[in-house]
Amino acid sequence: MAPNAPNEIKTTTPTSDEAISEVRAQVSDLIDRRYDTKWNILRWLQGNEYNVSKTVHQLRKHLKWRKERKLDEPESQSLLQLSKIRQEYAPLCILGRNRKKWRSIVGFGSSWQNRREDFENIQRHLMQMEEELGVQCYMDYIFDLDGLSFDPTLLGVVNGPFRVSWQLVGQHYREFIDKFIVVNSPSYINVLWSAISQFVPEQSKARIVFAGASWKEELLEICDADCLPEKLGGTIPDNEVVKEVKPVPKELYWKPPTGYPTLETMHKISISASKHRTLIYKLDANTEVLLYNHNENDITFTVYFSQKENAKDEELEVAIPAIPKCGLPAIDCFDYVAEQTGYYYIRLANEASWLFPSTYRFFVVERSSGQEIQAINQKEKWIKQAFKTKK
Numbered sequence: 135m136a137p138n139a140p141n142e143i144k145t146t147t148p149t150s151d152e153a154i155s156e157v158r159a160q161v162s163d164l165i166d167r168r169y170d171t172k173w174n175i176l177r178w179l180q181g182n183e184y185n186v187s188k189t190v191h192q193l194r195k196h197l198k199w200r201k202e203r204k205l206d207e208p209e210s211q212s213l214l215q216l217s218k219i220r221q222e223y224a225p226l227c228i229l230g231r232n233r234k235k236w237r238s239i240v241g242f243g244s245s246w247q248n249r250r251e252d253f254e255n256i257q258r259h260l261m262q263m264e265e266e267l268g269v270q271c272y273m274d275y276i277f278d279l280d281g282l283s284f285d286p287t288l289l290g291v292v293n294g295p296f297r298v299s300w301q302l303v304g305q306h307y308r309e310f311i312d313k314f315i316v317v318n319s320p321s322y323i324n325v326l327w328s329a330i331s332q333f334v335p336e337q338s339k340a341r342i343v344f345a346g347a348s349w350k351e352e353l354l355e356i357c358d359a360d361c362l363p364e365k366l367g368g369t370i371p372d373n374e375v376v377k378e379v380k381p382v383p384k385e386l387y388w389k390p391p392t393g394y395p396t397l398e399t400m401h402k403i404s405i406s407a408s409k410h411r412t413l414i415y416k417l418d419a420n421t422e423v424l425l426y427n428h429n430e431n432d433i434t435f436t437v438y439f440s441q442k443e444n445a446k447d448e449e450l451e452v453a454i455p456a457i458p459k460c461g462l463p464a465i466d467c468f469d470y471v472a473e474q475t476g477y478y479y480i481r482l483a484n485e486a487s488w489l490f491p492s493t494y495r496f497f498v499v500e501r502s503s504g505q506e507i508q509a510i511n512q513k514e515k516w517i518k519q520a521f522k523t524k525k
Contacts, residue, residue, distance in 0.1 A: 153179055153186055160190045164197040166206040173264045173271070181308035195455035196306055202454070202470075205254060217251070219386055225377040226252040228259060229370070233358050237269055238312060240361050242276045242376070253307045260310065272312040274356060276366065280318035292329045298460045301333065305455075313356070314342045317349045317366070393504070394465060395426050400495035402518040403482065405433070407490055410483035411516060413509040414443065415498065417472040422501040425468040425480075429494045431461045432486035437470070438479040443510065450479060461492075469501065477510075 154175045158165070175193070182189040200206060226243040239259055243252075256273055263271040303310075316323075323344065331339065345352050350367030362368025363376045405411050417423065427435075435457045438450035454470070472478065484492040497520070498507045511517075 150176065150179065150184065153184055153189075156186050157189050157193065160186075161193055161197060164194060164201065166197075166200070168206045169197075169200065171261060171264065174261070176270060177309040195452055198452065199306065199455055205250075219382060220251075222377075223380045223382045225379070226255075227375055227377055228255065229363070229375055230361050231263070232274065232356075232361050234356060235274070235312075237263075237267070237271045239263070239271070239273050240276065240357055241273050242278065242363070242366065243379075250302075250306075253303055253310065256310055257307065270309075273310055274313045274315065275311050276353070277314060277316045278318055278366075279316060279320060279323075282318075282320055284320070284322055292326055295460060295462070297330070297333050298458050301458050304335070304338065311341060314338075315349075315353070315356075316342070316344045317353070319344050388464060390465065394467075395497045397428060397465070397495055399520050400426060400428065400465075400497045401512075401520050403494045403496070403516060404491045404518075405482055405484040405494060407484055407487040407492075410481055411494075412482070412511075413480040413496070414511050415478045415480070415507060415509050416443070417475070417478055417507075419472055419475045421472045423470055423472070423507060424499050424501050425470065426465055426497040426499075427459075427468060427495065428465045429459055429461055429492060431484070431490070431492040433459045433461075433492055433494055434483040434485050435459050436481045436483070438481065439474065439476055440479065441476045443477050445477065445479070453478060465495075 154172055157175050157179065158170065178189050178193045178196075179186075182192060224243075226241060229240040229242055232238045232240050239256075241256065260271045260273070327344075334342070353362065354367055357368070359368045360370065363370045363372045363374075365372050365376060403411050415423075435454075436452070437454035439453040440450050442449060453473070459466070482494050498509075499505060500507055509517075512519075
């Protein structure tokens, strides 16, 4: 299928302007002035079919997420994790503005893993263009599969990190990509697409294009030649803009730092299919905690807050929106600073499985002292205590 030129995004109408004002009023206590633009709010409305109440609900969760990570602060103060290894070995290249589609920028990448830093960078580019042009802007993302060889582990990557990373993109970065154009597709692309398409929303599927054998000519129907590198049929010398994806040397592989717990020193929970478990912690304001955790299969991780120890679901306030966590061999470390004194409910849901349970291991410590913080309900029978306590 050839990548047809996308339909023009409709300009805002008086009705949408009213909706933008209504949403802005309902998130004014959370939204940072640097993020508070007409076009950012419009993207959330578009992603929620202009349903104001749904937009406010989703946007408030996102704004809390931004505030917690200080994403709107200067880079020196932001908690955005910049990975030099990621930038070196699996980069996303922003090639520049596209005159044929004057509202768009062109991005090019080959990495199966997307990071928040990439989409924060895209967002900055789009916001700058929107401020200059006074219209909503977007990106055309060219995804190059050149050199991809079939490996049985690919399906695990697709169903694991690749799926989760793009789910997070869809959750937090709405209406950024207008066309996702796949070039140099291998002969077995149908196998990969069968695995991927199960978790791609219908609205997003319409934006994904698998270019054919004459993909260079097809790209030039959408993008200016001087906006594309030579390897994509353009005129920009490859060495000026293209950073090739390379295998990460084994000596740079992640290793557990000194002081990390082992699986044996972590408490364990078994979560039945389609069920959830909740850990409750009492924390003082400004307490910084480290949650070491490991899950063998998919888990959805959400943190709620309440002033009450035994709060009902309707009394819980979202502190950290739901995060899908795929099963990985390494132990993860999640750091969090308590905003208020009260009770924090960590809800772990096994939503992806219809039949099998999922095992979740955890160990929570206070960063400053290194001492374990036990959950209030730590002695519940469904929690298998660790063999020994981390000192």
